Amino acid sequence: MKKLYWSVLCAVIWLLSQGVASATPITFLDSADIISVNQTFTFTEAAPIDSLSGGVFTIMAIGDYDWGDASEYLTWDIDGYTSPLGTNWGPSTPGIDFYDAAAPANDVSWFHTWTIPTTVMDSILADDSFTVTITNSAAVDNVLTTDYVSYTLQYFDGSTSGSPVPEPMTMLLLGSGLVGLAGIRRKAASKDRG
Numbered sequence: 776m777k778k779l780y781w782s783v784l785c786a787v788i789w790l791l792s793q794g795v796a797s798a799t800p801i802t803f804l805d806s807a808d809i810i811s812v813n814q815t816f817t818f819t820e821a822a823p824i825d826s827l828s829g830g831v832f833t834i835m836a837i838g839d840y841d842w843g844d845a846s847e848y849l850t851w852d853i854d855g856y857t858s859p860l861g862t863n864w865g866p867s868t869p870g871i872d873f874y875d876a877a878a879p880a881n882d883v884s885w886f887h888t889w890t891i892p893t894t895v896m897d898s899i900l901a902d903d904s905f906t907v908t909i910t911n912s913a914a915v916d917n918v919l920t921t922d923y924v925s926y927t928l929q930y931f932d933g934s935t936s937g938s939p940v941p942e943p944m945t946m947l948l949l950g951s952g953l954v955g956l957a958g959i960r961r962k963a964a965s966k967d968r969g
Contacts, residue, residue, distance in 0.1 A: 830930030
C-alpha cells in the first residue's frame, strides 16, 4: 500500500507541475517489491485508446542503491523502447531526482521521468496493450522489506482539445508536495531512530 501511495503521489505532483488545463490524462501505474539481486519486474497492461497526444514515463525506486556507485542501477524498456540517453539509470546518473538527499548511502529513494514521443506511444498502444520491463543490476538488493520498484506511464487523450497551459498555482502546489514528502521521510526516520 505504501508503494502505491508513493506512486500515486509522484504522479499527481508531476501532473500538477505540468499545468495541464484541458487535456485528459490517462495514467497506468504498478509496483513490485525488491526481494533479490538482479531482479526483473514485468508489468503488462491493457491500454485501449484511439488517439494520443504524447506521454511521460516515470520510474521510482528505493533499495540498495548507492549514491556514487555506477554498478547499482536499473534498466528499463516499454515494448522495446528505451531512453535515448541510455538504459542504465540509478542514483549516480546525472539528472536523477531524490526523495531525501540525506538518505543512507545503501537505501536511496529516487525517481526520474522521461518524455515518451507520441509516435512511440502510438506504436506501443497499437495492440491496446504495453509491457514495461525493469531489471535491477546484479549489485542491487533489498535492504528493508519496504524496498520496491514502481513505474507510472501517463499520456493524454488526443481527442481532447487544448494544450498544456502554465498555471501560477502549479509551482506552489509542486513545492508544497515536495516539502510534504521531505517531512514524511524525516518523521519516519526519527521514529526509526527513537
